[in-house]
Every structure is written in structure tokens, then in C-alpha cells.
Amino acid sequence: MSGSNPYGQDSQHHVLSVLVQNRPGVLARVSALFARRGYNIFSLAVAPTEHPDYSRITIVVDLQSAPLEQMTKQLFKLIDVVRISELDPRFSVERELIMVTVKATAEQRSQIVELTNIFEARILSVGVEALTVSLDGSPSAIDDFMKALHPYGIVESQRTGLVALPKLDRAAPSSAQSAASSNTTHSSQGKAR
Amino acid sequence: MKEKLTGAQALIRALEHENVDVMFGLPGGCILPAYDPLIESKIRHILVRHEQGAGHMAEGYAHVTGRPGVAMVTSGPAATNLVTPLCDAYMDSIPMVGITGQVPTAAIGTDAFQECDTVGITRSITKHNELVMSAQDLPMVVRQAFYIATTGRPGPTLIDIPKDVLQNEMDWYWPSDDEVRDSLPGYRPNAKGHTKMIKEAARMILAARQPVLYVGGGVLKARAAGVLRELAELTQIPVVTTLMARGAFPDSHPLCLGMPGMHGTATAVTAMQKADLLIALGSRFDDRVTGKVSGFAPDAKIIHVDIDPAEQGTVRRPDVPIVGDCRLVIEEMLKAIKDLLQSGETQADVGPWRSRVSGWREQFPLAYDQSEPGAALKPQFCLEKLRDGAPEGTIVVSGVGQHQMWTSQYWNFEEPYTWVNSGGLGTMGFAVPAAIGAKVGRPDKTVWAVDGDGCFQMTAQELVTASLERIPVKIGILNNSYLGMVRQWQEMFYGERFSEVNLSGTLPDFVKWAEAMGCVGIRVDDPQEVEAAIDKANSINDRPVVVDFRVAEDEKVFPMVPAGKSNDDILLHHSQDSRREFLK
Ligand SMILES: Cc1ncc(C[n+]2csc(CCOP(=O)(O)OP(=O)(O)O)c2C)c(N)n1
Numbered sequence: 001m002s003g004s005n006p007y008g009q010d011s012q013h014h015v016l017s018v019l020v021q022n023r024p025g026v027l028a029r030v031s032a033l034f035a036r037r038g039y040n041i042f043s044l045a046v047a048p049t050e051h052p053d054y055s056r057i058t059i060v061v062d063l064q065s066a067p068l069e070q071m072t073k074q075l076f077k078l079i080d081v082v083r084i085s086e087l088d089p090r091f092s093v094e095r096e097l098i099m100v101t102v103k104a105t106a107e108q109r110s111q112i113v114e115l116t117n118i119f120e121a122r123i124l125s126v127g128v129e130a131l132t133v134s135l136d137g138s139p140s141a142i143d144d145f146m147k148a149l150h151p152y153g154i155v156e157s158q159r160t161g162l163v164a165l166p167k168l169d170r171a172a173p174s175s176a177q178s179a180a181s182s183n184t185t186h187s188s189q190g191k192a193r
Numbered sequence: 194m195k196e197k198l199t200g201a202q203a204l205i206r207a208l209e210h211e212n213v214d215v216m217f218g219l220p221g222g223c224i225l226p227a228y229d230p231l232i233e234s235k236i237r238h239i240l241v242r243h244e245q246g247a248g249h250m251a252e253g254y255a256h257v258t259g260r261p262g263v264a265m266v267t268s269g270p271a272a273t274n275l276v277t278p279l280c281d282a283y284m285d286s287i288p289m290v291g292i293t294g295q296v297p298t299a300a301i302g303t304d305a306f307q308e309c310d311t312v313g314i315t316r317s318i319t320k321h322n323e324l325v326m327s328a329q330d331l332p333m334v335v336r337q338a339f340y341i342a343t344t345g346r347p348g349p350t351l352i353d354i355p356k357d358v359l360q361n362e363m364d365w366y367w368p369s370d371d372e373v374r375d376s377l378p379g380y381r382p383n384a385k386g387h388t389k390m391i392k393e394a395a396r397m398i399l400a401a402r403q404p405v406l407y408v409g410g411g412v413l414k415a416r417a418a419g420v421l422r423e424l425a426e427l428t429q430i431p432v433v434t435t436l437m438a439r440g441a442f443p444d445s446h447p448l449c450l451g452m453p454g455m456h457g458t459a460t461a462v463t464a465m466q467k468a469d470l471l472i473a474l475g476s477r478f479d480d481r482v483t484g485k486v487s488g489f490a491p492d493a494k495i496i497h498v499d500i501d502p503a504e505q506g507t508v509r510r511p512d513v514p515i516v517g518d519c520r521l522v523i524e525e526m527l528k529a530i531k532d533l534l535q536s537g538e539t540q541a542d543v544g545p546w547r548s549r550v551s552g553w554r555e556q557f558p559l560a561y562d563q564s565e566p567g568a569a570l571k572p573q574f575c576l577e578k579l580r581d582g583a584p585e586g587t588i589v590v591s592g593v594g595q596h597q598m599w600t601s602q603y604w605n606f607e608e609p610y611t612w613v614n615s616g617g618l619g620t621m622g623f624a625v626p627a628a629i630g631a632k633v634g635r636p637d638k639t640v641w642a643v644d645g646d647g648c649f650q651m652t653a654q655e656l657v658t659a660s661l662e663r664i665p666v667k668i669g670i671l672n673n674s675y676l677g678m679v680r681q682w683q684e685m686f687y688g689e690r691f692s693e694v695n696l697s698g699t700l701p702d703f704v705k706w707a708e709a710m711g712c713v714g715i716r717v718d719d720p721q722e723v724e725a726a727i728d729k730a731n732s733i734n735d736r737p738v739v740v741d742f743r744v745a746e747d748e749k750v751f752p753m754v755p756a757g758k759s760n761d762d763i764l765l766h767h768s769q770d771s772r773r774e775f776l777k
């Protein structure tokens with residue numbers, strides 16, 4: 001099904017949510033490890049967490065380039081990596097943001113505004129001959145949106161890369177812990193906190 | 194009130210607190226401040242002639258003592274000179290701490306004089322590295338570096354210290370074990386294996402009819418030679434010791450089959466091929482051991498014990514993976530086996546397997562052709578004489594090439610920590626400095642380096658260091674006038690088209706060179722002279738000795754599994770070819 005897999009027809013992706021110590025060079029360590037071991041990355045997003053000592057790196061990895069198990073084991077050898085959650089796409093919520101500047105002549109503008117409404121995107125900036133719009137959604141929704149805009153002429157676009165969290169389990173009493181059970185978490189042994 | 198120290202003083206004091214008794218290094222601009230408090234320190238500093246030497250000395254020291262070796266050098270070119278030893282230590286899991294100077298913090302990123310991105314360059318060849326940005330951090334960073342280098346799977350760590358950080362003042366403190374652990378929430382090496390998996394392994398071991406203990410360097414790192422022997426003797430399972438594990442199990446033991454792999458004994462290679470169970474202990478299924486992976490030990494189930502979870506399943510998926518320290522896991526395994534036996538379980542009869550293996554050993558001993566009268570010396574002959582003349586407990590170190598393989602084959606390793614070599618990286622030039630480091634670590638032992646003429650020329654200058662520091666190592670050069678191992682491949686796989694492998698039979702004059710460096714130099718051309726030369730070398734204990742054994746140019750290492758071929762395609766010494774059928 002086209003659009004269901006934003007990372008190419010043949011590829012298999014998986015999301016690693018990697019909690020790291022917030023220290024200089026940590027992103028370089030992670031990306032250097034992927035480069036050195038020949039693991040492909042589709043996207044990578046990094047930002048501080050609710051705790052100032054830690055950052056979270058969300059990496060969408062290509063399972064064609066290496067087994068997931070190898071990736072997590074090697075990643076976990078980095079001293080700065082505290083916890084890795086493998087987020088199975090079936091058991092996680094995934095979001096990505098895109099900003100697009102699209103050509104919009106006077107007569108096309110209303111059509112683009114209509115598309116924006118259908119996709120629940122937002123208009124960020126209005127120019128004489130162009131509009132800048134943004135959409136956050138699943139990668140496939142973003143793909144579909146881009147396809148719809150394409151005929152008008154894309155001037156520029158920027159995607160953030162995927163971020164994800166475990167899906168909450170509705171059956172059990174709501175807790176992130178039980179939801180995460182469908183995903184695999186590797187954390188430092190003996191870390192009793 | 195807290196004691197004020199400079200960063201440099203704090204660094205040296207921290208090293209003292211880590212019980213560093215010796216370090217290897219060479220000063221320069223950015224590391225200068227650290228060399229000043231060293232004058233008052235009780236730490237012995239050995240001034241090398243090239244920073245690569247410092248790194249390999251630290252490795253040699255670590256190999257034989259089990260304690261981390263320390264190398265300290267300046268920034269830029271000195272740091273890049275340390276890259277090879279760091280990578281070597283990384284590949285062979287050697288605990289080592291490198292300390293490099295760096296340009297002042299304000300100059301970082303400006304391409305300042307002797308600036309290089311040391312942390313960036315060494316990121317993928319260290320277990321961990323750190324650029325220290327504040328003098329106040331130094332004691333903690335030093336403690337972390339030693340803790341990380343020596344725990345879990347050991348390896349090199351590197352501390353990069355800008356000059357102003359060494360000069361700035363700090364309040365001295367010494368972090369507790371707990372503080373160090375808490376500062377590294379992402380580092381929790383687990384030492385104890387999974388009980389259920391160990392029980393499962395015990396059951397498999399008792400059920401196996403054709404088992405082999407496949408012992409790697411991890412057994413030495415875990416100081417597990419004692420329990421390994423207990424396990425082998427209790428179960429009567431034959432043992433192979435990889436290049437990194439020579440000495441972990443005595444070669445003279447009836448259960449020992451020697452080294453497996455590309456230049457392993459036919460018995461060790463074939464026993465692994467025919468095994469129904471491989472018990473991999475601290476070994477990593479290196480391509481030099483497995484040959485073509487798809488043809489490796491096709492009928493064997495695998496128990497894989499390794500402290501590094503990332504080693505499991507990388508090459509061959511284990512049936513029973515056990516993450517843990519080899520000593521602790523083997524201890525638990527022994528208990529589990531004894532429990533099973535006590536509860537009435539019996540071990541499958543390994544008698545027929547053992548007699549089959551013994552048959553191979555009788556049919557396929559190591560073999561070479563003795564020299565014809567008047568013809569050149571044979572390197573294997575020199576090694577036999579070196580081995581037989583060496584005092585008990587001699588530590589033997591080697592370079593990389595044919596001489597390394599012959600040494601591993603022909604030496605009889607009886608004790609752990611008596612074999613020092615560069616396995617994973619295969620670093621030519623390793624032997625001379627590593628031997629010096631080993632002798633510094635174990636001054637009570639005789640240290641022989643068996644080197645190649647090519648290798649020797651890469652790091653020989655460190656014999657000046659050895660002479661001046663009174664470190665009486667012995668170097669035997671198996672001088673075949675060639676980059677012999679490369680020559681062997683060109684002869685066998687490139688139709689004898691020799692390309693850039695001849696090193697000259699006349700230059701250098703190794704005896705004169707040795708003498709110029711303050712060593713005794715001895716040249717040996719004739720088989721008759723070998724023993725006398727070795728005796729003389731063994732009798733000299735006040736300075737280094739270099740023996741230049743002029744050996745045959747065209748000798749080749751056998752057995753050999755050609756690269757990319759299956760272990761079943763092992764090439765034997767020509768005298769054994771007719772008996773090939775026995776290996777079936
Ligand atoms: C630094 C380095 N460069 C190149 C090689 C490739 N290499 C492996 S063995 C060898 C020949 C070594 O010659 P020598 O020291 O004379 O030993 P021999 O094989 O003759 O015993 C070479 C060039 C290497 N292992 N290390």
C-alpha cells in the first residue's frame with residue numbers, strides 16, 4: 001500500500017527511543033556508531049527530556065541494514081546510553097511534523113486552503129505567490145499531504161523526523177509501564193531507580 | 194577547608210590513588226603542566242622514543258599484570274601516534290588508560306598549533322573517551338576512566354585534557370565507588386550469568402558426545418584458567434585455545450588440542466568442525482577461527498559465554514547464550530554439572546570422541562622439513578630451541594606475521610599470562626614495546642620477544658628506551674629478509690608473483706643496530722650456533738639482547754585454511770597430505 005511506509009517500499013523500519021545522558025558529544029557517539037557499523041538511519045530526532053540530565057534520541061532505523069538486536073546491543077555499549085526502548089510501530093504512537101512552502105497563485109490559493117483544512121494542517125505564512133503550511137501527523141499522513149500539494153509546486157519543505165512513545169494500553173489500568181510491555185526496553189542492569 | 198590543587202597536580206594525585214606504579218609517555222607543549230608534578234610523584238615514568246611505543250608498552254604491561262596500562266602523551270601528532278595502540282587494545286580488550294594533552298579550551302576548534310580532534314578520532318577505538326573541560330572534573334573523570342577500562346569487557350579509555358584545565362585550580366576530592374557508579378547510570382556491566390541458562394548449558398554439556406571447549410581471550414581477562422581446567426577435567430572435554438587464549442589451558446595437558454583457526458593445528462580445527470557441541474568461553478567466532486562461516490562446525494550446537502552481549506549472535510547464533518564473566522559463569526556451570534551428576538544424571542560417553550581426537554593428534558603433529566646440511570636455518574627449529582632453552586614461566590611476546598604463527602604453534606604455553614600478542618588488529622611493531630611493558634610489569638620473569646625483520650624495523654627504537662631504563666628484554670628476530678606472511682600469500686594465491694615484499698638480506702645490520710641502541714647483538718646463520726646464542730642471550734640480564742636468526746626465506750606456515758575457505762579445506766604440511774583421509 002503506497003504511503004503506508006514512508007521510508008520506501010522495501011524497507012522495514014523500527015523506532016528506537018534512546019535515553020542518553022545529556023553530555024557533550026553524545027549525539028556524535030550515537031551517529032558515529034551507526035556509521036561505523038554500517039547501520040542505516042532513516043531519521044533521527046534529539047531533544048531534552050523532562051529531566052535536565054537526560055536527552056531522548058528517537059532513531060528510525062533500517063532493519064535491512066542490520067538486525068535490530070545488534071543495533072540495540074551495540075548502542076547499549078555506549079557509556080552515555082541509559083535506556084533503549086524498541087518501539088514496535090504496532091504498539092506505539094508516532095508523530096512527525098512537516099513545514100511546506102507551496103506555490104499558490106491567486107486562483108489556486110483557495111484549493112490549497114481547502115486541502116489544508118481536509119488534512120487539518122495549518123497556514124503559517126502567506127506570501128504573494130506562495131503559502132507556508134504545517135502538518136503534524138503520522139508519516140503516512142504527511143506523505144499523503146505532500147502528494148496532494150505536489151501538483152501546485154513545492155518551493156521548500158522540511159520534515160522533523162519521527163518521534164514516538166509507547167501506545168497506552170486501554171484494557172489495563174492506564175500506565176505507560178504496562179503499555180511498554182509490548183515493546184522491548186533495555187535498561188542498565190541493577191539500576192533500581 | 195578544601196585543598197587547592199592545579200589540574201595537573203590533581204591528575205597525578207588521581208593516578209596515584211588509582212595505584213598506578215608506572216606510566217609510559219613523552220611530554221610536549223599541551224601536556225607540559227602534567228609533567229611538572231610528576232617529578233615529585235612516586236609513579237615511575239618511562240620516557241619512550243615514539244608515542245606508539247608508549248601505547249604498546251602500556252598494553253604489554255596490562256597483558257601480564259591484569260592491571261590497566263597508562264600512557265601519557267601530548268596533543269596533535271602525539272595523540273595520533275597513540276591511535277594504533279588504542280585500536281589494538283580495543284580489538285584485544287586490553288585495559289588501558291590513555292592521557293593526551295589538548296590545546297587550551299579557548300583555542301579548541303581554531304586549528305591551533307598541534308590541535309586535533311583526539312576525542313573524535315578515537316571515539317570508535319576506545320571503550321569510552323572524554324574531553325575534560327574543567328579542572329574540578331579531573332578526579333571523577335580519572336576514576337571513571339579506570340573503572341570503565343577494567344570492568345565488564347576491558348578496553349582502552351582516553352582522557353583528553355586541555356592545557357588550561359591542567360593549569361587551573363580545583364578543590365581536591367576523591368569520589369567514592371558509589372559516586373563513580375552513580376555518575377555512570379548507563380554503565381552496568383553484568384558479571385553473573387543467567388542461572389536458568391547455565392543449568393541448560395550444564396544439561397547440554399552432559400548430553401554431548403563430541404563436545405569441544407572453545408576457549409578465547411575472555412577466559413584470561415576473567416582470570417578463569419583455574420576453573421576452566423576444573424571444568425575440562427571433570428567432563429573430559431577437549432580444549433582448544435585461540436590465539437588470544439594461548440596459556441589459558443596448559444599445552445601439555447592431554448585434553449589440550451592447541452590453537453584453532455587459519456594456522457591452527459589440524460586436530461583443533463577438525464575437532465571443532467566435527468563437534469556436536471561447542472562451548473565458547475570468552476571467544477567471539479572471529480573470522481580467523483571460523484573460516485567460511487557457512488561451513489563452520491555445521492553440526493554443532495553452541496553455548497556462548499561472553500561478558501559482552503553484543504558478541505552473541507554476531508557471527509553464529511548460540512543455542513544457549515550466557516552473558517557474564519567467564520570465571521563466575523564457569524563456577525556456576527561446575528556447580529550445575531555436579532548437581533546433575535549427584536541427582537543421578539549421567540554424562541554421555543565421550544570416550545570414542547576422545548580416541549578419535551587422539552588419533553588426529555598422532556597423525557597430524559606440527560611438521561616442517563629440517564634444513565639440508567649447509568642450507569638456511571629453519572625458523573621453526575629456532576623456536577624449538579628458544580622454547581627448550583627458556584627458563585620456566587618465560588613470557589613470550591610476538592609481532593605479526595609468520596613468526597607470530599610459528600611462535601603460537603611451537604611454544605608450549607603452560608601458564609596463563611605468558612603470551613602477549615596483537616591478535617585482533619594484527620599490529621606489526623607490537624613486539625618490542627609490548628615486551629618492554631611486559632618486563633616492566635613482571636621484572637621477575639624472563640621476557641622473550643619473537644619478532645619479524647619487518648616488524649622489528651617499525652618500533653625498534655624503543656630498545657633505546659629499554660637500555661636506558663635498564664629493562665633487559667630479549668628479542669629474537671626470525672629474519673627471513675621478507676614480509677614473510679605477505680610473501681606466503683603471494684606465493685600461494687598470486688602465482689608466485691612477488692610484489693614489494695623483499696626487505697633485503699643485507700640491510701639493516703641488526704647486530705650493529707642493536708649495539709648502537711645499547712643492546713647486545715648476536716647474529717646466527719648456522720643451525721649449530723643456535724643453542725649457544727640462545728644460552729648467551731639467556732645469561733645476559735643487565736641489558737637487552739637482540740638475536741638475529743638468519744632463517745630461510747621461503748618457509749611457509751602450515752597448516753593453513755586459506756582466507757574465505759571452509760575449515761574442511763585445511764592445507765596440511767606436504768608430508769601429511771597422504772593421510773588426509775583420516776580427517777574425514
Ligand atoms: C602495521 C602493519 N602493516 C602491514 C601489515 C600487513 N602484514 C601482515 S604480516 C606482514 C609481514 C610481516 O613481516 P615480518 O615482520 O618480517 O614477519 P614475517 O611474516 O616475515 O615473519 C605484513 C606486511 C600489518 N599486519 N601491520
Ligand SMILES: [Mg+2]
Pocket residue numbers: 645646647671672673674675676677
Ligand atoms: Mg620477515
